[in-house]
Amino acid sequence: MNPIIDGILAMEGGWSFNDKDKGGETNWGISEAVARAHGYTGDMRDLSRIEAYAILENDYWIKPGFDRIAQISYPISFELCDAAVNIGAHYPCIWLQRWLNVLNQQEKRYDDLKADGHIGPLTLAALTRFLSWRGKEGESTLVKALNCSQGAYYLEITEKRHENEQFIYGWIKNRVT
Known part of the structure; x- marks a missing residue:
């Protein structure tokens, strides 16, 4: 079992529904739309932890390449995966690439990356070079x-959707650490 996915499942908990939440019904952090895209046809309250685990691992760990990031840095892979579960994988991947670009001392340490949201060999190599240079403090x-x-x-x-005001405190408290 993947302790990162287990930790996210524990944090997400079970079923919830808030009519102001654009994600609609969720269970174990899985929105109804995502569950349906994976072929789930039952009531969202009945989505099992095992089913949710499989979806989380596939969509928010393996597909975006966070499993490969974990081989380089476990804390960074957790941060990326946790953000991805909450907002989708695309933005966290871009954030990583953008931060690696501005932390490379104007390409003295490694070449800038195209911030395209795809974790590939160049992003992995840049992360490895950054961490080799900056170590645990850099991590x-x-x-x-x-x-x-x-x-x-x-x-x-x-700011764009005022209904989110009821969620932002919890997002910051639980997701931005």
């Missing part, structure tokens, strides 16, 4: 930087 700094982007994202979507 924790990069996690903080990713949290900054996540917090800015929540602020932006809440």
Whole structure:
């Protein structure tokens, strides 16, 4: 079992529904739309932890490449996966690439990346070079930087959609650490 997915499942908990939440009904952090896309046809209250685990692992761990990030940095992979479960994988991938670009001392350490949201060999190599250069301090700094982007994202979507005001406190409290 993947402890990151297990941790996210524990944090997400079971079924919830708030009519102001654009995600609609969710269970174990899985929205109804995502569950249906995976062929789930039952009541969302009945989505099992095992079914949710499989969806989370596939869509928010393996597909975006966070499993490969984990081989380089477990804390960074957790941060990316946790954000992806909450907002989708695309933005966290772009945030990683953008932060790696601005932390490379104007390409003295490694070439800039195309911030396309796809974790591939160049992103993995840049992350490896960054961490080889900056070490554990760099790892924790990069996690903080990713949290900054996540917090800015929540602020932006809440300013655009005032219904999100009832959620932003919890997002910041639980997701931006």
